[in-house]
Amino acid sequence: MTTLVTGGSKCGKSGYAEKIFDHIYVRKLYVATMKPYGEEAYAAIERHRKMREGKGFETIEKYTDIHEIPLTDNCAVLLECMGNLCANEMFCGDTVIDPTEKIVKGVYDLSRIAGEMVIVTNQVGSDGVDYAEETAEYIRILGEINRRIAEFADNVIECVYGIPVLLKGVLPC
Amino acid sequence: MILITGGAAQGKLKFVMEHFRPKETINGADCVLSIPKNAECVINYHELIKRLMHENADTAVFTKKFCTENQNAVIIMNEIGGGIIPIEKSEREWRENVGKCGCIIAEKADTVIRITCGIPAVIKGKLT
Structure with missing residues (x-):
């Protein structure tokens, strides 16, 4: 199953995404895409780390090039989050690059190997x-990446203050 | 407790006035900064959070207590997190606190309704 979890800032996306893994007993990988730069990033990373504590995730820090992640068959992957991955890929060099194809293919390929994949993304176009x-x-590209992943994802869920709202497929929990 | 959310100007207040017909509303944008008890309806809760932050209050602690003491209230609170991370630190912190407090209220609420273009979608519980 591939599940895309979207929503605005601090809407309970991570908590919901992690809950999906509560009843999964295969190898669980957490792909962290946020670069630990600055005090606020550290605080956010620490907060998420605490949330995951004791849930049996192996953490892989991968800020770009997610296609390089070596996966074994039948594992469960939580990628968090697409907003950071997209920014990291776009603004990693001197010029802005469009990483849509690279990221969409990366997620698609990982999702075909992993038995379960959950992608946490962001709604950034509503202000x-x-x-x-x-x-x-960035808003345009992240929007397109979200749409493309939503096309092949089995489930798409939007979180509203912690409440999962089903947009496609079924609610995994 | 009932939470009404959605973006700005989606018809939240109109829906509440027509459906729940509260006799009195407390406006988070200009009410006194103490926790009301057994309030019927509190609007602009997201503005209340901003005002509490100016007073250096712990908004999550306030909100938990608020939920305990206002179990029959209808609360209106905007969804504000659907944009780019604000450059201004205080704006970022406000957004975070609104998200956090919204999750607290939604968890305690029996019913959560999201209004878009005036149309209510019940996303938790039942609309009675």
Whole structure:
């Protein structure tokens, strides 16, 4: 099963995504895409680490190039989150690059090997603010990545203040 | 407890006024900053959070206590997290606190309704 979990900031996405893994007893991998730069990033990483504590996840820190993650058959993968991965890929060099194809293929390929894959992403296009070109491009690209993953995902769920709202497929929990 | 959420200007207040017909509403944007007891309806809870933050109050602690003391309240609170991370630190912190407190209220609420374009979608419990 491939499940895409989306929603705004601090809407309970991670908590819900982790809950899906509560009754999975194969090897569980947590792919962390957030670069630990700055005090707030450290705080967020620490908060998420505490949330996962005792749940049996192996953590892999992978900020770009998720296709390089060596997976074994029949494992469960939680990727968190697409918003960071997309930004890391886009802004890693001198010029902004469009990582849509690379990321979508990466997620698709991983999801075919893993028995269970959950991708946590972000809704970033709903504040109605006019941003500078690079940020507008980020909103557009992340939106497209979300749509493309939603196409092949079995389930798509939006979290609203911790409540899972089903958009496609079934609620895994 | 009933939580009504959704983006700005989606018709949340209109829905509450027509459906629940509260006699009195407490407006989080300008009410006194103490925890109400047995309130019928609290609107703009997300604004209340911003005002509590200006007073350096712990918004999660406030919200937990608020939920205990207002178990029959209808609460209106905007969804504000669906955009780009704000550059301003205080805006980021507000967004985080609104998210956190929204999750607390939604968990305790019997019913959660999300209004989009004036249309209510019951996302938890039942609308009675």
